[in-house]
Amino acid sequence: MTQPDTATISTSALDVTAPATTHAELATARPVTAKHAMVVTAQHLATQVGVDILKRGGNAVDATVAVGYALAVVHPCCGNIGGGGFMVLHLAPSENQGMDKGEDKGLANGMDKGKTVFLDFREKAPLKATPTLFQDAEGNVVKGRSTDTYLGVGVPGTVMGLNTALQTYGTMSRKEVMAPAIKLARDGFVLTQGDINILHTRSQDFAKYPNVAAIFLNHGKPYEVGDRLVQPQLAHTLEQIAKDGSRAFYHGSIAQAVVKTSEKNGGLLSLKDFADYTVQWDKPITCGYHGYTVLSAPPPSSGGTTICQILQIIQPYPMGQWGYGSVNTLHTLVEAERRAFADRNTYLGDPAFVNNPIDELLSPKHIAKMRATIQPGKATPSSEIKGSLGPAEGQHTTHFSIVDAQGNAVSITFTINYLFGLGQIAGNTGFFLNNEMDDFTAKPGVPNSFGLVQGRINQIEPGKRPLSSMSPTIVLKDGKLFMVTGSPGGSTIISTTLESILNVVDFGMNMQQAVDAPRVHHQWYPDVVLVEPGLLTPATKSTLEKMGYAFKEVESWGADEAILVDQKTGLLDGANDRRRPAGLAAGY
Ligand code: DON
Secondary structure, eight states, X not given: OOOOSOOOOOGGGGOOOSXXXXXXXXXXXXXXXXXXXXXXXXXXXXXXXXXXXXXXXXXXXXXXXXXXXXXXXXXXXXXXXXXXXXXXXXXXXXXXXXXXXXXXXXXXXXXTTTOEEEEEEOOBOOTTOOTXXXXXXXXXXXXXXXXXXXXXXXXXXXXXXXXXXXXXXXXXXXXXXXXXXXXXXXXXXXXXXXXXXXXXXXXXXXTTSHHHHHHHSBTTBOOOTXXXXXXXXXXXXXXXXXXXXXXXXXXXXXXXXXXXXXXXXTOOOOHHHHHHOOXXXXXXXXXXXXXXXXXXXXXXXXXXXXXXXXXXXXXXXXXXXXXXXXXXXXXXXXXXXXXXXHHHHHHOOOTTTSOOOHHHHTSHHHHHHXXXXXOTTOOOOGGGOOXXXXXXXXXXXXXXXXXXXXXXXXEEEXXXXXXXXXXXXXXXXXXXXXXXXXXXXXXXXXXXXXXXXOOGGGBOOTTOOOOBOOXXXXXXXXXXXXXXXXXXXXXXXXXXXXXXHHHHHTTOOOHHHHHHSOOEEOOSSSOOEEEOTTXXXXXXXXHHHHTTOOEEEOSOOOOOOEEEEOTTTOOEEEEOOTTOTTOEEEEO
């Protein structure tokens, strides 16, 4: 693969809505505590929907599906039915079942108790897509083609994903769990400052398309705090799904409307793409870290594999002793990230199309080899790091976390890639389409919007799923639920999720501190360390610069919506990331 020197991470793709925390604020940050159940999402009304479902006796999956559809309405940048995602579901062991309510409803008749399962509802490339789709006749990548045109739209997976989860593990009817979302779309909801911050990021784009402007602008002007956003078209689309299930979306008038608009605008989507779409159950990626078990997303996500590689590399080092934000911690973490991202970008892709050498990537031998190349007191230039197994064969997003009264837990991240995805809506369907095709390798060695420099393994192929960084993660301690975590943020999702674990396990922070604390990120290319303000003291910065590190300060990124189970009291600590002021942790 050619090594670029121009890769940048587009900070607009990183989705900043509020600054990271200061040290003084961090010291007093406290999570929201509840005894029975907890929901944490990036939009407070969606959180309330989830809590209501749980209070009415629904389980974590019922609440997840209700929240997923509600976020498509109240968090339209990111929550979606026009995109896709991943879910990690941990089913409480049998001794927990009925602990709180004396019930054992749904959950596949209890067959899977104690297990953790993974659901892949990632978008697929249209059948007409080709590896050079985003290149011109000379083989140059055409800027904007993967992000701003209908060629960038993958076949959406969210509707089938949510409906499949409900059918398999839920206890309530589709109509019951979708009713709150439909009401929020039909009656509208009042916009808060947090919502407005996000809407304003793309007001100018909304004005370009009359059917988008009619919904997301207020008589041609940006919405303001206190205005009501009403979405009758989306309400109608959701009603069709509530009535006819996934058929309405993949075989009915919704698919037809999307295909018609895509064809009119030079896109590739066909009715066959929709009819052929499938979701996939799988096992999560698992690894141990200081006695904890981490369960996260397998390919077509890179998240679980990369998080586990980084954790295995750093495990022998005394991070806790070195401390959060110290020179040794940052040096070790950045070098581990650099190496793990090189492997990510070289060896991972959709398992339906390519062989992912997960066992080798996570083998103690390979990890030891990676660790051995970390040089004390010195940054390794990324140009000296390659995917280390030898040649490979062959903005926007939201995360939410739910724990129910039985101890079942859901960690789910879903996305339309950019904030408001493609920024376009097909006809009267009322929902934004994704631009997820940008996650593929447009050309080996050429960075995508997140600056990821990827290889042929993630090239576009018909029906293939683009490699993702989404990392919905669950952490267990002695087989018992410990943490539910995850975030948006493109490539930075991996480091954000990882750091939420380190901040608790190694640095002793509470859940709120762990998600609020300033972050660090490195991804091999570009060879620069992203930091949020407040992470580096001037002395630490200067020492690390002398060791060869280049820093770029970015105001903030990510939105980790997490839950921690207090191992002594069993209480649930919920933390809405302070970077997402519209969000809320709530429980009962
Ligand atoms: O799947 C991925 O890795 C990306 N499409 C996620 C995009 C994202 O998180 C945008 N949010 N900032």
